[in-house]
Amino acid sequence: MKNQLQEAVELFEEVMIYGTEHVVKNLDVPIWNDYSPEQIQVLKILAAYGKLSSGQLAEIQGVHKSAISTRLKKLVEKDLVQSEKDLNDQRINRISMTSKGHEVLSVSNAAINESIEGLFTDQIDEQELDQFIKTFRKLKSILVTKER
Incomplete structure (x- = not known):
């Protein structure tokens, strides 16, 4: 095994x-x-996790806090994310996506999905796709459970 x-x-x-x-x-x-792959990835992370601190974003993305700081500054300037004080700890800022951030991520995801669909059509049958989904749901469940 x-x-x-x-x-x-x-x-x-x-x-x-x-x-x-x-x-x-x-x-x-x-x-x-207009947006780097790293900036799009920040949006994907926020969509998956919800509000996060910049430290949490850096940890998830596997980069130094200074790299996240630069990305977040650009994303705030472009009105894709916003920063607000944590309700329980005013020293911490929580980053969340704006409606424009959700729109940008939606357009990006749609383009990726369309490309992948075109690439795999007639290459992977429905049974294989069902097994893939089942396996990845299980893996996601294991990973989410281990993280919390």
Whole structure:
């Protein structure tokens, strides 16, 4: 089982690398001219987790707090995120998406989904897709449970 898990991890990493390369090289999404992949990723993280501190964002994105600070400054200037004091601890600022941030993320996600759908149509059957979804739901559940 250890070898299978290692292969699964390696395959997942490779799919992420090749998938990202495909999206970056083959999609012409006008909003991507205005926002970096890292900024879009911040929006994706906020959509998944809700309000977070800049430290939490840095940890999730795997970067130094200074990198997040720069990204957040640009996203605030573009009205995609907002910062508000934490209700329980006024020393902490919580970052959340604005309605414009949700719109930008929606356009980005739609373009990615359309591209992936076109790429996989006639390549993956419904049964394979159902198994993929079942497996990834289970993995997500395990990861979410371990984090909390």
